[in-house]
Structure formats: structure tokens, C-alpha cells
């Protein structure tokens with residue numbers, strides 16, 4: 001295998017596809033221009049949606065680029081070896097031109113040829129779509145892989161959950177895909193070990209999507225006029241994998257940034273887990289903030305939408321900088337390092353150098369003093385606390401007076417084994433908003449960071465889970481927290497002991513029964529009093545405004561919530577509880593997925 005750095009990979013890739021007749025196009029903005037259903041550009045294909053749907057692209061029907069992407073579902077996972085909020089995606093597209101044969105053959109050539117990545121064929125594994133009622137089993141792709149030299153045992157047939165990509169938002173182009181993995185050579189973790197499992201044997205490097213469907217608002221798939229290819233290779237991750245590194249933070253992409261943080265803090269990456277984690281968070285968040293501020297469209301910190309995500313990232317970075325002893329005013333140094341590092345590829349960073357500098361300093365000024373005071377206030381709250389839950393009113397005060405994003409309060413709380421009454425916070429927040437007439441378009445609903453179809457379904461499943469837990473474990477169960485990403489839900493609830501295996505299985509069975517019953521989901525607005533009378537669960541007291549929304553799912557669940565929700569429980573798929581564990585004293589945590 002070749003040892004190559006990020007710059008080399010970028011140019012190898014673009015030149016390879018350029019030689020195959022692809023026009024090299026510039027990365028689009030991080031802010032999607034045609035899709036109000038998502039906050040940021042999450043994939044290379046996203047800005048190309050109109051062309052995948054049939055519009056003519058001025059540069060032709062074969063394109064290649066490196067696209068700036070942001071995915072924010074996992075902000076609180078950043079700090080581990082692989083999560084980043086910003087990343088670059090290399091891609092090539094056929095807009096109604098070539099299809100599976102060329103796409104796969106070229107992917108194979110790029111991965112294995114000596115001139116390019118030089119990965120030994122036996123170290124590859126690929127997955128192809130297993131087929132279902134929406135599209136047939138993809139034997140054609142498997143055949144093409146075999147004609148390239150892969151053995152049948154290197155090819156895995158996987159269902160839609162693994163081998164279908166898109167749409168990027170709620171509607172749009174999508175289709176079955178074939179994903180390429182590097183086999184690290186580790187022993188298999190069990191009989192079912194394969195690219196779909198996350199034991200670390202197989203690392204994904206590339207995805208060829210055969211975009212031949214358009215997903216419509218009613219959830220059905222219509223064949224597209226043209227058959228497209230959309231491929232995506234994560235730049236940072238691929239550099240990490242082919243250089244045999246343990247973490248993307250050890251690649252050349254982050255080397256200069258980590259060195260900068262080491263110089264500013266006087267600490268060493270790797271000296272302790274806490275230091276490593278803090279350095280990764282700072283390196284990631286400041287890079288993402290630099291790209292958001294220095295984007296051709298761009299955003300500035302605010303309390304809504306993209307601006308709120310940016311604010312959260314900057315404030316979280318500041319918090320971890322303080323933890324490492326990095327003083328106020330130093331964040332811009334790291335940002336300027338990134339501007340220099342990326343200046344040839346993303347010239348907009350250079351154009352916006354001053355803006356990046358000024359906005360970061362402004363946000364740091366705003367937050368620094370409040371952070372120190374807020375931490376003191378937080379310590380006082382903890383010292384006075386009765387029990388393990390920080391109430392919504394206090395969380396709101398930390399937000400309103402000290403500028404703590406709710407996610408930050410939750411994180412501080414978790415470090416002390418505490419949880420936060422998120423719904424109580426939301427209620428206070430909504431009340432405050434009503435008063436100041438700011439509208440209610442905030443994105444704090446039920447732990448939901450954004451409203452993709454997947455997160456909406458998982459959020460809906462959370463209601464079913466809470467109802468099921470109350471049936472199995474009794475009324476002691478009440479929601480203590482919820483966090484949802486594209487992949488899973490996480491639900492914290494009050495309960496004094498670990499659940500038994502049987503109880504977990506029964507809760508899962510009840511949820512699936514509710515799904516199979518295909519119950520319509522309705523929403524009604526009513527007063528808190530009426531909601532109580534109807535037996536709705538949720539937090540009452542004076543925490544809610546006058547009128548609340550109550551979501552009803554057949555006779556199974558009735559809960560106060562802000563939404564959004566699926567329309568029918570039957571849309572959710574299969575519910576699987578993947579973990580039941582302790583969250584803090586008296587609070588249990590369940591992680592679950594929809595498959």
C-alpha cells in the first residue's frame with residue numbers, strides 16, 4: 001500500500017477521474033442552496049441534486065470534485081478516534097452517462113493499481129444490495145466485482161439499512177450502493193462478522209451509489225429518468241486507513257493543528273486520555289468553525305439553525321481550551337493555521353480570513369467571561385442539588401444568563417453522573433420565546449439536532465419505547481433525557497435497578513407490536529390540564545406554556561412533545577434495543593436502532 005498524505009490523495013483522485021473524462025468542479029458551499037430540509041451539505045452529491053434529477057450540468061455529464069461536508073449528528077461523539085464534524089469527500093459522478101460496470105471497474109483500478117492506492121486485492125471486501133420490495137438484489141455489481149478479481153467470499157449482500165444511500169434530505173435521488181472496505185486482517189469477531197459490523201476488522205473507504213430512484217414525500221420511490229452514479233470517499237478516513245494509523249487525528253490533516261494546540265497548552269497529545277480527547281475536540285471544532293465562517297456563503301454564530309451549530313462548536317472548543325489551560329484570544333491562531341493549511345484548495349478561506357478572525361474573537365469575548373461564571377454557578381447548583389437531575393429552569397438560566405448551550409450543560413452534568421431535564425428546559429425556552437416573540441423555529445426538540453427522516457422515526461420510536469417501559473417496569477419510569485443521531489436513539493429514564501434480559505426483550509417486543517399494528521399518529525393542541533386529564537405523559541407543573549402538543553399513537557402512547565413525528569407507527573421498521581446500561585444513579589440508559 002502507498003503511504004500518501006491528504007494533498008496527494010486529493011490530486012491522485014481528481015486526476016484519475018479527470019483522465020477518465022470527468023470535469024473537475026469546485027466544492028459547493030457548506031450551506032445547501034436548494035434543500036431546506038437539512039442545515040449543511042452532508043455529501044458530495046447533495047449540491048448536485050438538480051443534475052441527478054435530470055437538469056443539464058454546464059460542465060458535462062461526468063464530474064469529479066472534493067466537497068466540503070459537515071455532519072452534526074454526532075457532535076458529542078467527537079473526541080474518539082474517528083468522528084469529525086467537518087470532512088472532505090472525494091467523489092465522481094455520472095449524470096445519466098456510465099453506470100455500474102465503469103463505476104466499479106474504475107473504483108477497483110484506483111484502489112488496487114500500483115499507480116494509485118496499491119491496496120492488495122485480498123485486503124478488500126465489498127458489500128452489495130441484498131434486494132427488497134423497492135429494488136432487486138444487485139447480482140450485477142457482484143458479477144462485476146468478481147470479474148475484477150474479487151472472490152465470492154469477499155462480497156457481502158446486505159439489506160437497505162447498510163446498502164442503500166440517500167436521499168440526503170427528506171426527498172430526492174437515492175439508490176442501492178456497493179461499499180468498499182479495507183480488511184485490516186484482524187480475526188473475525190464471530191460467525192456474522194462482516195463489513196456491517198463495527199468490530200474494527202473492516203474499515204469503509206468508498207461508496208458507489210447507483211442513483212436511479214427519487215424518493216418522494218409520500219415515502220415511495222419512483223425510477224429516475226436517468227441512471228446516475230454517485231460515489232463518495234472520505235478523505236481523512238482514507239488517508240488514515242491506507243497509512244495504517246489508529247485515528248484520523250494522527251493523519252497529516254491534523255498534524256499541524258495538534259502541534260499548534262500542544263504549543264498553546266504546553267501539553268502533549270497522548271499524555272493522558274483527557275488531554276487527547278480535548279485536543280481532538282478543539283482540533284475538530286475549530287476546523288469546522290473556520291470552514292463555516294470562511295465559506296462562500298457562510299454563517300455567523302447565532303441562536304438559530306446553522307448559526308446555532310456554529311455557536312455550539314465554538315463554545316465547546318473554548319470550554320476544552322480552558323481545560324487545557326489555553327487562554328482567551330488564542331483560538332484564532334489555530335483557525336489561521338487551518339486557513340494556511342487549506343489555502344490552495346479552498347481559496348474562500350483566504351478571502352474570508354479577516355471575517356474568520358473577527359467572528360471567532362467576538363464569540364470568544366462574548367462567551368469567555370460567562371463561561372467562568374457559568375462554571376461557578378454550575379458548581380453551586382451541583383452542591384445544592386437534591387437527587388441527580390438538574391431541572392429545566394436551572395438549565396435555562398445557564399443558557400440565558402451564561403450562554404451555555406443546553407448540550408454543554410448536559411455534558412457538564414454527565415461528567416458528574418447527573419442528567420438534565422431537557423423537556424423542562426425546552427418548556428422554559430418556549431415560554432421565553434413566546435414572551436420575546438422570537439417565533440418557535442428552534443431545533444431543540446426531544447434531543448433532535450436536525451429533522452431528517454431517520455431521526456424523526458427514531459424520535460417517534462422513543463415515544464413507543466417510553467410507553468413500553470412503563471408497561472413493563474411500571475410508573476417509576478419517566479424520561480430523563482433523549483439524544484438522537486442518524487443511527488440510533490438514546491433514552492435515559494428513571495429506574496432504580498438494571499433491567500433483566502426478559503424485561504428488555506419484552507419492552508422490545510411491545511414496541512415492535514405497536515409498530516406492526518400500524519397505528520396512525522395524531523397530534524392535538526390542548527391545555528396542560530386537558531393533557532393531564534387525557535392521561536398524557538410528559539413533564540407537567542408550571543413548566544409548560546398554556547397550550548401543549550399531545551401526540552397520540554393508537555391506545556399505546558400519549559405524550560406531550562414538540563415533534564416532529566412519523567405519520568404512522570408502521571413506517572418505523574424493526575426496533576432493536578442494542579444496550580441497556582446505567583446512566584447515573586437511579587437513571588438507566590437504553591440505546592436502540594430501527595433496522
Ligand code: SER
Nearest residue numbers: 043045207230231232
Ligand atoms: N452519497 C454517498 C455517501 O455519502 C456517496 O457519495 O456515502
